[in-house]
Amino acid sequence: MNDENLSINVKIYDSFLKKIVLEPIEELVKRMVASQMPVSFEAEALKAQAIIARTFIVRNMQSFGGYGCSKYKNADLCTDGHCGNILSVEVLKKEWGDNFKKNWEKINCAVMETEGNIITINNKPIYTKFHATCGGATENSENVEGNKTVYLRKVLCDYCKDSPRYRNSMEISLKEIEKRLNIKTLKPSSVKGPVMEGIIEDIERDEEGRIISVKIGGKKLKGTEVMKLLGLSSTRGSYHEEHFIVSCSDKEFLIISTVNAPISI
Ligand SMILES: [Zn+2]
Ligand SMILES: [Zn+2]
Numbered sequence: 001m002n003d004e005n006l007s008i009n010v011k012i013y014d015s016f017l018k019k020i021v022l023e024p025i026e027e028l029v030k031r032m033v034a035s036q037m038p039v040s041f042e043a044e045a046l047k048a049q050a051i052i053a054r055t056f057i058v059r060n061m062q063s064f065g066g067y068g069c070s071k072y073k074n075a076d077l078c079t080d081g082h083c084g085n086i087l088s089v090e091v092l093k094k095e096w097g098d099n100f101k102k103n104w105e106k107i108n109c110a111v112m113e114t115e116g117n118i119i120t121i122n123n124k125p126i127y128t129k130f131h132a133t134c135g136g137a138t139e140n141s142e143n144v145e146g147n148k149t150v151y152l153r154k155v156l157c158d159y160c161k162d163s164p165r166y167r168n169s170m171e172i173s174l175k176e177i178e179k180r181l182n183i184k185t186l187k188p189s190s191v192k193g194p195v196m197e198g199i200i201e202d203i204e205r206d207e208e209g210r211i212i213s214v215k216i217g218g219k220k221l222k223g224t225e226v227m228k229l230l231g232l233s234s235t236r237g238s239y240h241e242e243h244f245i246v247s248c249s250d251k252e253f254l255i256i257s258t259v260n261a262p263i264s265i
Helices: 003-007 025-036 043-060 089-113 174-181 223-229
Strands: 009-014 019-024 168-171 200-205 211-216 219-222 245-248 254-256
Touching: 009 025, 019 025, 025 043, 025 089, 043 089, 174 223, 211 223, 219 223
Parallel strands: none
Antiparallel strands: 009 019, 168 245, 200 211, 211 219, 245 254
C-alpha cells in the first residue's frame, strides 16, 4: 500500500450505532492498537502491534478479497467483540482520563511510522496471531488449530521468563471442572488413600511440556480441549497436590490438588 491509504475505508459494523459505518484504515489501526496493547509498552512494540492490526484488517476486507465479518453481512469487521477488541475513542477517553492526549499521541506515532505496512506471504496478508508472553515456546499451528500454517511454527524462546505474565493462577472447584469437562470424578475419601487418585491420569506431553492429551475423571481429552473448556491460556502445565487450583501462564496450565485440604463438591 502507499499514500492512497488515506482513501481506504473499512466497513465497520458499529455495535453502538447498530449500523455499518466507514472508517479510514489508519484511524481503525489506532483504535485497535490502543485496545490490544497497554499504551505503556515500548514504542517499537506498539509499532509491531500496528502492523499486526493493519494486516488483520486488510485480510478481512472484502474489497481486498477477504471474507469480512462472519456475523454482520457486508461488514469487514464489527465492534461487538466478535472480531476482537476494538474500543471506541470515547471509551479510550474515559479509560485514560487526563492521559488521553499523551497516550493517543504515542499510539498515533506508532501507527504513522508504520503507515501502510502489513505482513504478507505470497502477496497475501498473513493470519496474524499474537501474544504478550509465549511461556517458553510458540506452538506449531496444527497442534493448536488443527491445520498447518507454514509461518505459525514452534520457536523456542528464552526471553519471556522474566515477564510478569509468565505464570499466573486461578482457582477452580472440582465441581466446576466436572461441569465444564462434562465428567464425573470419584468423591474424596479419607479412608481410601489419596482423594485425587483417578482424577488426572495419563498425561501425555510434547517436548516443551505442553499437554497433548490427559485423562480427567476417566475421560480422555486433548490438551487443547482442556485449555478451551477451562478457559486456560496454554496447554503447558503440571499439577501438584494442594487444593484444586488451575494455574496458568500465557502458554501453560497447571492443575494443583491436595489430599489434605477439604474439597467442596
Ligand atoms: Zn465480527
Ligand atoms: Zn517468548
